[in-house]
Structure formats: C-alpha cells, structure tokens
Amino acid sequence: EDPLVIAGESFGSRLIMGTGGAPSLLGLETALRASGTELTTVALRRVHTGSEGSIWDLLRHNGIRALPNTAGCFSANEAILTAKLAREACETNWVKLEVIADDTSLLPDPIELVSAARTLVDDGFVVLPYTNDDPILARKLADVGCSAIMPLGSPIGTGLGILNPRNIEAIVAGAPVPVVLDAGIGTASDAAFAMELGCDAVLLATSVTRAADPARMARAMRQAIEAGRDAHLAGRIPRREQALASSPTEGRANLDLAL
Template identity: 50%
Template sequence: MTQSLIIAGREFRSRLFIGTGKFSSPEIMRRAIDASGTEMVTVALRRVDISNPQDNMLAPIDRAHVQLLPNTSGARDADEAVRVARLARAASGVDWIKLEVTPDPHYLLPDPVETLKAAEILVKEGFIVLPYINADPVLAKRLQDVGTATVMPLGSPIGSNQGIRTRANLEIIIAQATVPVVIDAGLGLPSHASEAMEMGADAVLVNTAIAVAADPEQMAAAFRLGVEAGRLAYESGPGAVRKTAEASSPLTGFLG
C-alpha cells in the first residue's frame, strides 16, 4: 500500500487524475473513470449551444468520491482565466481550479506570466489553485510561493502522447517542490505515467491517452496499474544506476 497524497487537506488514495474530454460517450467516460480508480477529474466550462441543449455531463460522475476540478481551458490571458474560474466556482460549488492559460493554439503551451498573475488573484480569492505550467523550475517555485496547492508541469505538449520530454527540468521541480507535483499533459502510455511516478512525481493527469484508446476502460485500468507500479517503486527506493556491471550472483565459491 502506497502513501496517500494530500492536496489542500484532501486525501487521495489514487495518484491518477483523469481528464473528461474526448470520450465518445458519457457512459464510456463513466466506465473509464471507474476503471482508473481516480478520485479527481477535470472538466471544462463552455457556452451552452441553445439550439442543441445537452444532458448534464456531471451526472455520471460520483461526486461523493471524485473531486471535481474545473479548468480554465480556453483562457488566453489572466483576466479570462479569472473570469472562467469564478464562473466555474459558481457553477460547480467547488473552490478547486485547474489554472491553464494557453494563448498559442498550435502547441497549447501555457503562458507563464499570465498564469502567475492569475494564480495570485485566485489564491487571494480563496481558490485551491492547481496551475498547468511548462516544466520551468523557477516558475514552479514562484507559484508555490504565492500559495498554489500544487504545480502541474507538462511532460510534453497536451494530447501529443509523446511522454516525458522534459525530464531534466521535472527532476529539478520535484527536488525543489514544497507542494505536490502533478505531471500533466503528454503522457501517452502507462509506462510514461510509471516513469513520472518513479521520478518522484506525486501524481499524474491523463486524458487523451485514455479517451482516444480503442478501449478507454481497459486503458484506464492500465494507467491505474502503471501509476501504482511507479509509485510503489519510488517508495521502495530504487537502486543506483551504474556505468559498469555488478554481478547479481556471488563471485566466490564457483566450481574449482
């Protein structure tokens, strides 16, 4: 049994957070959430299409066991992010917010200046802020200093399934962090999630890799195992990496 993760006083047994985008149906989303064992899911806020009202997407989510984490996706600057966060709080009744400010639609890389600015405002307004950031150790430190509940650096661009391409900087972020570090974005396979956990990340956030899999429910189960394996390994204290061989079998007492 691995250690629990605590974010803003809430205990999480699962270190796998799930995004709810891109699922082909609410039922498939619900089954993937169940199979993943997650206790935190992200959602986005959008305008209603009044010519085509749709069902309440929150209905399949068991909010007694799963923390809702609305995001500010679509925001291009701090003002828009703060506005979306306030609307999301009023709509959901929760103070948790995944802060993301992504002015560039091609790579969807987060704007560090606007993210920090919005984080300061939202923390003062009592939000529990989980900011999505590039793997920038200086920014991560600035954000934890202004009171964010976590930092969520990317492994690679959102939805790219490239895995961890920012390892050196993630290692610095993890070493310096006084708040939980959640690797968010770009994790395409359970092995990527495992790698993040083995490095000492506190959790991972996965959406596309599960939602677009041919069998999202089974892929969610696979990510659950990957995250658990990686965390177990981290807590077990991995052996050192060596440049030369070290025999596993005794070097003495061989047949004369």
C-alpha cells in the same frame, strides 16, 4: 495509507483524470471507473449540458470529485472570470488553472499564468496550475500560494512522455506542494516514470480516452501509477556503467558440490 493530500484533502488515488476526448459519456464512465480516479477535471461549459446527462451528474454518481478547469482561456482575465463562474456553477473553490498562449502549441503562457494564479489565490481559490517544465516558474507558482504544481511532460495530446526528466526532478526537489505531471503521457510506462521521478500524482486524459480500448488503458494507468509510486518509495538500484553479476558465485564451478 499513502494518500495524496492537496490543500488538506486526501485522495486514495494518485491518478487525476481529464474528460476531454471521450467519444461518449458511457465510454467515459467505464474508463473513469477502471482508472480508480477520485478527482476529475471538467471544462466549465461541459458542466451543464442537458442532452445525454451531464459529466457533472456522471462524476457525482460515481463519487468522483469534479475539478473545474479554465481550458480555452488565453489571458489572466479570461481565466479569472472563468474560475469565478465555475466556482458558482460547481460549488467548489478548487480550480485547475490553464492559461494557454495559443491554439496551436497549447503551451501555457508563463506570465499570464502567474498573474492569474496570484489573483485567484488572493480570492480564496485552491489553485492547481498547469505549467511548463521550468523549475523557476514552478517556484513562482508555489510562492504565490498555489496548492499543487502541474508541469507538462510534453505538449498536450502529443503522447511524447516526459521530454526533460531533469526539469521534472528539479521541480519536485523544490516544490513545497504536490507535483502533478500534467500533459504528454502516452502510455503506462510514462506514468510510472513520472512517479519514479518523484511526482505525487499524474493527470491524463487523451492517452486513455483516445486509446483503442479506453477502459483497459485506464486500468493500465492506474496500475502504472501505483507501480511507479512503489518503485519510487522502494529505493531503486543505482544505474551502473559496468555489468554486475546478480550473484558472482552462483552456478559457477563446484558442480560436484551441487550434486
């Protein structure tokens, strides 16, 4: 009834999962099921591994759409090549575009990112770029034809939540395509908060796969995202500097009347 729509495709879940950090395929499967996700990123090199069955098989078996990413790419050219290989290997023209500036910060390279996005869109890809929280860069990514904008809340794996909510709100306000909060989620309230800021979905991996109880955290994230979406649509009360009695007269005086 309230689907997430990206590039014309509808998803019942607004939680996009990543697969990194999972200690085992079995644990990953349990967590993915608990999360209710319908779209999950996979790194190209993990698509085909023979050992214990592949992530690719796992996703297909659970009816989850695979979203190849370009994790580990440091330049536009590298990301473009990886995307093309993934398109053939995974038989999808969707790609989560990552162009990382360095191995330490894992922050996106803004200039290489826009360049890669432009090329991939021109080549027929549905491009979902992982970006920083700069509203101007987000606009440029939309302008070159990306199908969603995926800003970070904080650096990958930090679990620091959303460090600059105003930037996320500004990205949401200006984006003609869905906004997916990607990176930085640490716990359920972070995910709910992202949705309350107006994000259309949340992408997370580590906060679930590295939690002490991944399946329970996956369930928490699923509910938190639904809660945040509902809260966003329900129209929250304004923040007030002064107290306001929930009912100015309730319980006061007139005790005789009450009995």
